[in-house]
Amino acid sequence: MKMLRSERKKIREQRDWQKVIFQIVEFLIFLSAVWLVQKGFRFDMKIVVYVSVALVLLWSARYGLLIFISCALILEAFPLIAKEIVIESELRIFTIAMGATLGIIGESFNRQIKNLWNEIKKLELEKNDLIEGIDEMKAIITQLQSRIYFEGEGLIVLLERLRELEILDFDEMLTRAVEVVAHFFELESLSLYRSEEKRFLRFVAGIGPKKLPNALEVSQSKVIEDALENGYSTLPRVLLKKEITSFEPFFAVRIGEGDTLFGVLVVEDISFDKFSEVLVRYIKAVADWMYANAKIILEQEKIAQMKHRKDDGTWDEAYYFKKREVLQKRKDRFGIPFEEICLKYSPELHNEVIGKFRKTDVLFAERQDGLVVLRVLLPVCDRNGKARVLERLVKISGLKVC
CATH class of the missing domain: 1.20.58 (Methane Monooxygenase Hydroxylase; Chain G, domain 1)
Known part of the structure; x- marks a missing residue:
C-alpha cells in the first residue's frame, strides 16, 4: 500500500x-x-x-x-x-x-x-x-x-x-406450458427440449431469441448436462466447477428423471436483476408439476395408441390430423418448422419404407388403386431436412413422391 x-x-x-x-x-x-x-x-x-x-x-x-x-x-x-x-x-x-x-x-x-x-x-x-x-x-x-x-x-x-391447459396431448401441453411459464416469470427467452434418447435432445417449443441448435447432444452444454444430473443448474454454478469453451445458457431445469426423463427447460439469457436462485427453484417446482401431470397424459396417450395406432406402426386418419394441428400451432406461435411428405408405392415396399422414419414421425397410410399412399409428418424439420429424407427414400425402387 x-x-x-x-x-x-x-x-x-x-x-x-x-x-x-x-x-x-x-x-x-x-x-x-x-x-x-x-x-x-x-x-x-x-x-x-x-x-x-x-x-x-x-x-x-x-x-x-x-x-x-x-x-x-x-x-x-x-x-x-x-x-x-x-x-x-x-x-x-x-x-x-x-x-x-x-x-x-x-x-x-x-x-x-x-x-x-x-x-x-x-x-x-x-x-x-x-x-x-x-x-x-x-x-x-x-x-x-x-x-x-x-x-x-x-x-x-x-x-x-x-x-x-389442454391435457389430451402431451406435446400440446408442453408447448402451451412454455408460453404460460415464460409470461408468468417475465422471461424474455425460454426453450423446451424434449429428450428423444438418453443423451440427445430436440427443441420442441420456445419463445425469444435462441442460440442453441434445434438438436443437440447433452454433452454439448455443461449447464444442461449438470441440470440433467442434479435437477437444475445455472451458469455461475458450472463456471465454478468446469471450463467453458462454447456458448452456454444461463440456467436449465430438468423435467422428469431416470427412465422417464421428458426433457429440459432452458433459459439462454436473463437480466441480472431478474435472476436469482429462488427463480430457478420455482421454475423447477413448475417442471416437477409438469412431470407429475405428464404421467397422467402419457397414460392417456397409451390408451390413444391402442385406439389409433395400427400394428404396422402407422396411425389412423383422426390421430394424424390431430397431430398436424398441434405442429401447426407450434409453427404459428414459436416458429418451429415441420414438414409433410406424401409417398406412393406398392404394398410389398411398405415395411421397408416405414423403417426409414424416426419414432417421433407420424405416419398415416391408406390404399388407393392398389398402391399405398403414405403421409408423414416430420416434427422439428425444415426444407433441408425434408430434402435429406427424400434423398434416402428415392433410392428405394418403385417409390414415388405424391
Missing part, C-alpha cells in the same frame, strides 16, 4: 512539472509573438515592454508564484536577446512587486480550485458508489417481492393456469 501511494505521488509530481513547463512555453510563445509583431509593423518599443509586463502579471495571476518567478526571469533575460528593448528600473520594480502579489493570490486560488476539483471527483466517486448500492438494493427488493409473491398466491395462480 505504501509503495502504491509513493508511485501515485511520483506520478502527480511529474504531471505538475509537466504543467509548469507547458505554462512557461506558453508564455514564451506569446512573448515571442509580441516581439515578432513589433518587428513586422515597427510600432513603438515601449508598447512591446508594456505588453510584456502585462503578460507577466497575467501569467502570475493565472498560474501562481512559481510561474511569476519564471516569467520574471525570462523578461529580465529578454533584453539580452533583443538589444533594442529597454525596461526602466521603476517599471521593473513595479512588475516584481505587482507580479509577486498577483502570484501569491493566483497560487492561493489555484490551490482552492485544485481542492474543489478533488472534492468534486471524490463526490462523483461517492455518487457512483451510491448509485451502484441503489441498483443492488433495487435488485434485492425485486427478488424479495418476487419471492413473497411466488410463496403467496403467485405460484398457486400459475399452477391454476397450467391446469387449464
Whole structure:
C-alpha cells in the first residue's frame, strides 16, 4: 500500500512539472509573438515592454508564484536577446512587486480550485458508489417481492393456469406450458427440449431469441448436462466447477428423471436483476408439476395408441390430423418448422419404407388403386431436412413422391 501511494505521488509530481513547463512555453510563445509583431509593423518599443509586463502579471495571476518567478526571469533575460528593448528600473520594480502579489493570490486560488476539483471527483466517486448500492438494493427488493409473491398466491395462480391447459396431448401441453411459464416469470427467452434418447435432445417449443441448435447432444452444454444430473443448474454454478469453451445458457431445469426423463427447460439469457436462485427453484417446482401431470397424459396417450395406432406402426386418419394441428400451432406461435411428405408405392415396399422414419414421425397410410399412399409428418424439420429424407427414400425402387 505504501509503495502504491509513493508511485501515485511520483506520478502527480511529474504531471505538475509537466504543467509548469507547458505554462512557461506558453508564455514564451506569446512573448515571442509580441516581439515578432513589433518587428513586422515597427510600432513603438515601449508598447512591446508594456505588453510584456502585462503578460507577466497575467501569467502570475493565472498560474501562481512559481510561474511569476519564471516569467520574471525570462523578461529580465529578454533584453539580452533583443538589444533594442529597454525596461526602466521603476517599471521593473513595479512588475516584481505587482507580479509577486498577483502570484501569491493566483497560487492561493489555484490551490482552492485544485481542492474543489478533488472534492468534486471524490463526490462523483461517492455518487457512483451510491448509485451502484441503489441498483443492488433495487435488485434485492425485486427478488424479495418476487419471492413473497411466488410463496403467496403467485405460484398457486400459475399452477391454476397450467391446469387449464389442454391435457389430451402431451406435446400440446408442453408447448402451451412454455408460453404460460415464460409470461408468468417475465422471461424474455425460454426453450423446451424434449429428450428423444438418453443423451440427445430436440427443441420442441420456445419463445425469444435462441442460440442453441434445434438438436443437440447433452454433452454439448455443461449447464444442461449438470441440470440433467442434479435437477437444475445455472451458469455461475458450472463456471465454478468446469471450463467453458462454447456458448452456454444461463440456467436449465430438468423435467422428469431416470427412465422417464421428458426433457429440459432452458433459459439462454436473463437480466441480472431478474435472476436469482429462488427463480430457478420455482421454475423447477413448475417442471416437477409438469412431470407429475405428464404421467397422467402419457397414460392417456397409451390408451390413444391402442385406439389409433395400427400394428404396422402407422396411425389412423383422426390421430394424424390431430397431430398436424398441434405442429401447426407450434409453427404459428414459436416458429418451429415441420414438414409433410406424401409417398406412393406398392404394398410389398411398405415395411421397408416405414423403417426409414424416426419414432417421433407420424405416419398415416391408406390404399388407393392398389398402391399405398403414405403421409408423414416430420416434427422439428425444415426444407433441408425434408430434402435429406427424400434423398434416402428415392433410392428405394418403385417409390414415388405424391
